[in-house]
Amino acid sequence: MTELSAPGQGQGEDTRTAELAQRISAVRSRIVKAADRAGRSDRLPALIVVTKFHPAEDIRRLAALGIKDVGENRDQEAAAKALELADLALTWHFVGQLQTKKAKSVARYASAVHSVDRTPLVDALAKAVGNEMESSGRAPLDCFIQVNLDDQTDDAGTHRGGAAPTDVPVIAERIAASKALSLAGVMAVAPLGMPPEPAFQKLAGISARLAAAYPAATAISAGMSQDLEAAIKFGATHLRIGSDILGSRPAVG
Template identity: 65%
Template structure:
């Protein structure tokens, strides 16, 4: 993406009257992913508590987000603040919930809370403090609802991990900080399966961490896990939020 969000388009090409080929492509891919989710939910016996699909739209234009909204998508994910801020501003009229899922610098907290419904990557006390300060100011100005915060946990063997996140041992203290912060809501845990490994043990570990967390904080039952390549295993181990991008939107567009 070149740092600018183009003016979104709607459905068919109004100049020619021809169907919107990209919309139909997204419709087919979204249907295929939804079928995968339905199959995984049935296999896990979770029909009464299916996960929420978050479509990760990073590097794809705002036009695609508008198309997804017409297909019933309500939750979209971004991992770069500048891109997310631009898209959310361009699509302000749509009923969308924006999820920030990438590594977040503390100095971006003021910007993120202006559009985000949730942050899935809270991994350290300094970031939690920055989000709390930013939310206090934003709530005073707008009266907005609390910000959902997921603690990102490292499931790699080495400290910090290749995928980022707090060490499991640090989760209880970070959870206490988030739960006690005005304007923040401790929503649960988030993780990304380690590179090149069977995701099942990682997601099983995340489910165990979630169980320990909810024993102390019953409302923090969210488990944000699972992407295009491993959503079935995530559903099997209780994911409440799936973050799927490439299987719906395809390869990222070339930078212009």
């Protein structure tokens, strides 16, 4: 295991930390420029660094560089990292497709789930988080409703997942009814092989309708490495950036 320097103490000797610092700076520069173009330089979106498949050592480096929000999309990996890095003041975001049977585990470490896409999952999370609130005093779980923005059929199995836009009100009502859950807003991934702007514009409209019914649910989790500018243009409040900060996924096996 690589020994990590404390913030501001010899980080230049750690080439990986220097690489990450440069990448973070480049992404933040893109965010600022995109926000300026969108006329929202006073409302920069939150940066969530998606760390899936990357080692806990990299997350320690990110924390030393000021990153507080990290995202994971597999519970087994996320739970292990959260336990190993419990000494860090990190906010864990679960951003992948979530099975109901994993709700109990996710409730132990996640502050937010960005992929709530069906009412059975809402019920499972409400029960699991409610139990954790009683036993450990944790805060309610922020829930983003993941919306499927692909208007085409999925014969090839290529859609990004999520609830149909017409199902959003039902899911929102179920989340809002639980004291263990907090309705944060919506999340989406731009459809594959299509320009992201129309999809994110559609998501902005869904977000506006949701916020009209639930004024606190104004968050929009959208935008990844390849399309963060388009997401910011259409109101993203949370960006999920992986490869442009951490680089290619490490080889497995």
